Amino acid sequence: MSRQFALYGCGKAGLSVALALKAAGWKVFGCDSRTEKSRELGSQWLACPAINIPADLPPGIPIMVGVPEGALAEADYRIADNDRHIAGRIVFHLSGALPSRTLNLCRLSGAKVGSLHPLMILPDPLTGARNLKTATFAIEGREEAVSLLKKMAAAVSGKMFILSVRGKTLYHIAAVTASNHLISLLAESENLLMRTGVPEEESLKAFQSLVEATVKNFFSEGPVQALTGPIERGEVQMIGSHLHALAKTPASRDLYKAVARKTLVLARKKHPERAEIYDELEKVLE
Ligand SMILES: NC(=O)c1ccc[n+]([C@@H]2O[C@H](COP(=O)([O-])OP(=O)(O)OC[C@H]3O[C@@H](n4cnc5c(N)ncnc54)[C@H](OP(=O)(O)O)[C@@H]3O)[C@@H](O)[C@H]2O)c1
Missing domain, CATH: 3.40.50.720 (NAD(P)-binding Rossmann-like Domain)
Known part of the structure; x- marks a missing residue:
C-alpha cells in the first residue's frame, strides 16, 4: 500500500x-x-x-x-x-x-x-x-x-x-504577507508612480529591476543587512515630506506609516548607534 x-x-x-x-x-x-x-x-x-x-x-x-x-x-x-x-x-x-x-x-x-x-x-x-x-x-x-x-x-x-497545530494560522498569515501583501505593496507603488503622470504601461516596468534586486538582496543578506533607504539613513525631514505629500490620500499615508514603522525596527537592529535619530523618526511616524 x-x-x-x-x-x-x-x-x-x-x-x-x-x-x-x-x-x-x-x-x-x-x-x-x-x-x-x-x-x-x-x-x-x-x-x-x-x-x-x-x-x-x-x-x-x-x-x-x-x-x-x-x-x-x-x-x-x-x-x-x-x-x-x-x-x-x-x-x-x-x-x-x-x-x-x-x-x-x-x-x-x-x-x-x-x-x-x-x-x-x-x-x-x-x-x-x-x-x-x-x-x-x-x-x-x-x-x-x-x-x-x-x-x-x-x-x-x-x-x-x-x-504544530497551533502554528497553522500564523504560518498562513506569513504566507499571505509574503505573497499577496507583496503584490498589494507593489500595486501601491505603481499607483503612486502613475499619479506623477508616468503612463500605466511604463509604471509597471519601471520598478522591475529595483524590485528584483531588492528581493535577491533580501535572500542573500537577510532583512537587516538588505535594508537601505531614507529610514535606514535616519532622514527625518525627508520622511516628514513624504507624509506631507500623502496628506490628501489617508489610506496611502496610513499604509506608508505602518510599513515605515516596521522598517524602523529593522533599521534599529542594523544601526543601534543611531537610536537618537530613530527616536525622532518614530515620533514623525506616530
Ligand atoms: N491553487 C493553489 O494555488 C493552491 C496552492 C496551495 C494550496 N491550495 C489549497 O488547495 C485547496 C483547493 O484549492 P484549489 O485552488 O485547487 O481549488 P479549485 O481549483 O477550486 O478546486 C477545488 C476542487 O474541489 C472540488 N469541490 C468544491 N466544492 C466541493 C464540495 N462542496 N464537495 C466536494 N468537492 C468540492 C471541486 O470539484 P468539482 O470541480 O467537481 O466541483 C474542485 O475541483 C484549498 O484548500 C487551497 O487553499 C491551493
Missing part, C-alpha cells in the same frame, strides 16, 4: 500535487470529485481510474482531499460517513489556512489526519506540478500522517518543515 494515494477533489491543487507525486513514482489509486465532469477530467490528467471515494477504497489507501476550505467540512462528513475502512486510514488536506483537525469526523472515526500545504502557486495542473519541484511543503498532523506526508514532500521537492 505504500507510495499510493487516492484524490478527492480534482481541482488545481489536487491535480497539481497528484501529478507531481505521479512524476516522482507514486501511484494514484483513483480519483473522485463533486462533479462527474471534474472526476473524468481528473482521471484523464492522472491516467487513473475514476472511482467512488470512499466506497471503492480498500483499507490503507491514503486520501488526499483537494477541496477548498469552505468544502472541507462536507468532504469530511462524506468520507467519515461512508468509509467502512476509515479506522487507521490517513486522510489529509491541502489547505494552508486550516489545521488537519478540520477533518474532525474522520479523526473521530479513527482516521489519522494531516495537512500538506505547498507554499506555491498552482494555477493549473501542469504549471502547478512543475512549480512544485521547487516548493517547500508545510506539514502538520498526526504522527502517522506526518510520516507519510514527509515521504511525499521528499519525493516531489525534498523541501519541507513540520508545523
Whole structure:
C-alpha cells in the first residue's frame, strides 16, 4: 500500500500535487470529485481510474482531499460517513489556512489526519506540478500522517518543515504577507508612480529591476543587512515630506506609516548607534 494515494477533489491543487507525486513514482489509486465532469477530467490528467471515494477504497489507501476550505467540512462528513475502512486510514488536506483537525469526523472515526500545504502557486495542473519541484511543503498532523506526508514532500521537492497545530494560522498569515501583501505593496507603488503622470504601461516596468534586486538582496543578506533607504539613513525631514505629500490620500499615508514603522525596527537592529535619530523618526511616524 505504500507510495499510493487516492484524490478527492480534482481541482488545481489536487491535480497539481497528484501529478507531481505521479512524476516522482507514486501511484494514484483513483480519483473522485463533486462533479462527474471534474472526476473524468481528473482521471484523464492522472491516467487513473475514476472511482467512488470512499466506497471503492480498500483499507490503507491514503486520501488526499483537494477541496477548498469552505468544502472541507462536507468532504469530511462524506468520507467519515461512508468509509467502512476509515479506522487507521490517513486522510489529509491541502489547505494552508486550516489545521488537519478540520477533518474532525474522520479523526473521530479513527482516521489519522494531516495537512500538506505547498507554499506555491498552482494555477493549473501542469504549471502547478512543475512549480512544485521547487516548493517547500508545510506539514502538520498526526504522527502517522506526518510520516507519510514527509515521504511525499521528499519525493516531489525534498523541501519541507513540520508545523504544530497551533502554528497553522500564523504560518498562513506569513504566507499571505509574503505573497499577496507583496503584490498589494507593489500595486501601491505603481499607483503612486502613475499619479506623477508616468503612463500605466511604463509604471509597471519601471520598478522591475529595483524590485528584483531588492528581493535577491533580501535572500542573500537577510532583512537587516538588505535594508537601505531614507529610514535606514535616519532622514527625518525627508520622511516628514513624504507624509506631507500623502496628506490628501489617508489610506496611502496610513499604509506608508505602518510599513515605515516596521522598517524602523529593522533599521534599529542594523544601526543601534543611531537610536537618537530613530527616536525622532518614530515620533514623525506616530
Ligand atoms: N491553487 C493553489 O494555488 C493552491 C496552492 C496551495 C494550496 N491550495 C489549497 O488547495 C485547496 C483547493 O484549492 P484549489 O485552488 O485547487 O481549488 P479549485 O481549483 O477550486 O478546486 C477545488 C476542487 O474541489 C472540488 N469541490 C468544491 N466544492 C466541493 C464540495 N462542496 N464537495 C466536494 N468537492 C468540492 C471541486 O470539484 P468539482 O470541480 O467537481 O466541483 C474542485 O475541483 C484549498 O484548500 C487551497 O487553499 C491551493
